[in-house]
Amino acid sequence: MRTSCFDPVVMRQARIGRSLREVYDGVADSPMPDQFDALLSELDKIAVPERR
Amino acid sequence: MLLWGQLKRGEFMTIIPDQSTKADAAEMRNEEAVVPLDDATFKQRLAATIPHLRAFAYSLCGKMDVADDLVQDTMLKAWAARARFRPDTSMRAWTFVILRNCYISQMRRNKFTAPYDEGVAERTLTANSDQQAPLHLEDVRMALMQLGADQREAIILVGAGGFSYEEAAEICDCAVGTMKSRVSRARAALAAMLDGDSPIGTRRQRNAADEAMSDILGTLDKLSEGVTALAA
Numbered sequence: 001m002r003t004s005c006f007d008p009v010v011m012r013q014a015r016i017g018r019s020l021r022e023v024y025d026g027v028a029d030s031p032m033p034d035q036f037d038a039l040l041s042e043l044d045k046i047a048v049p050e051r052r
Numbered sequence: 053m054l055l056w057g058q059l060k061r062g063e064f065m066t067i068i069p070d071q072s073t074k075a076d077a078a079e080m081r082n083e084e085a086v087v088p089l090d091d092a093t094f095k096q097r098l099a100a101t102i103p104h105l106r107a108f109a110y111s112l113c114g115k116m117d118v119a120d121d122l123v124q125d126t127m128l129k130a131w132a133a134r135a136r137f138r139p140d141t142s143m144r145a146w147t148f149v150i151l152r153n154c155y156i157s158q159m160r161r162n163k164f165t166a167p168y169d170e171g172v173a174e175r176t177l178t179a180n181s182d183q184q185a186p187l188h189l190e191d192v193r194m195a196l197m198q199l200g201a202d203q204r205e206a207i208i209l210v211g212a213g214g215f216s217y218e219e220a221a222e223i224c225d226c227a228v229g230t231m232k233s234r235v236s237r238a239r240a241a242l243a244a245m246l247d248g249d250s251p252i253g254t255r256r257q258r259n260a261a262d263e264a265m266s267d268i269l270g271t272l273d274k275l276s277e278g279v280t281a282l283a284a
Contacts, residue, residue: 017211028106040099
């Protein structure tokens with residue numbers, strides 16, 4: 001019977017989870033292309049709102 | 053009568069119910085009480101979601117340039133539909149639903165092709181024989197792309213995006229049990245791929261063996277150089 005809390009399966013899943021977050025954060029934290037700043041400043045003109 | 057399927061979606065989008073029951077009418081009054089965001093605040097909150105949208109889009113399509121186009125489409129659609137956003141709900145979840153719908157529409161038009169490139173995989177996979185060492189991110193990325201789309205988005209939303217099973221199920225328009233099952237199967241598949249039960253894992257182990265052999269041969273070369281020098 002296992003007595004250690006360091007279950008290899010749990011450790012492996014934690015390692016994969018950490019790597020997944022790194023992959024996600026790697027994209028999320030990468031520099032944003034200029035197209036998004038331009039888009040944000042142009043939004044008012046670009047999209048016709050379905051407004052109130 | 054308001055359908056529960058519509059209500060379910062109403063977590064993120066404002067639903068306008070009919071007035072056939074008192075309960076529906078009460079709900080409508082509650083929704084009327086929600087003051088929409090002004091444009092400047094909406095834009096600010098939309099801008100704050102861009103990094104997350106990019107990460108989610110990339111995990112769906114596997115190509116950064118395509119992901120950025122997808123995010124751009126999502127932002128335009130979100131802006132056009134801003135009157136329907138409920139300020140008391142999550143902007144991130146709301147925009148993820150829009151992005152996912154954009155992705156599915158584009159998939160149907162066959163805009164995206166096979167995201168996994170075996171040639172790139174062969175060139176970029178690196179050795180890592182230590183089971184406790186951090187995984188190489190390129191391996192994780194490629195393993196992700198090997199998963200089915202349902203499992204991939206499930207594991208990204210819950211495992212990396214920080215959404216609860218309930219929120220992820222809302223985003224993917226499925227039952228919470230289905231979401232839990234997808235995440236569980238995705239975890240198992242990733243573990244199998246990254247730890248040797250699949251081509252990626254096997255290659256990782258083979259690369260590790262190759263690297264160990266190169267180290268041994270390199271050491272032998274150095275030793276033999278020393279012997280040659282002594283003999284001379």
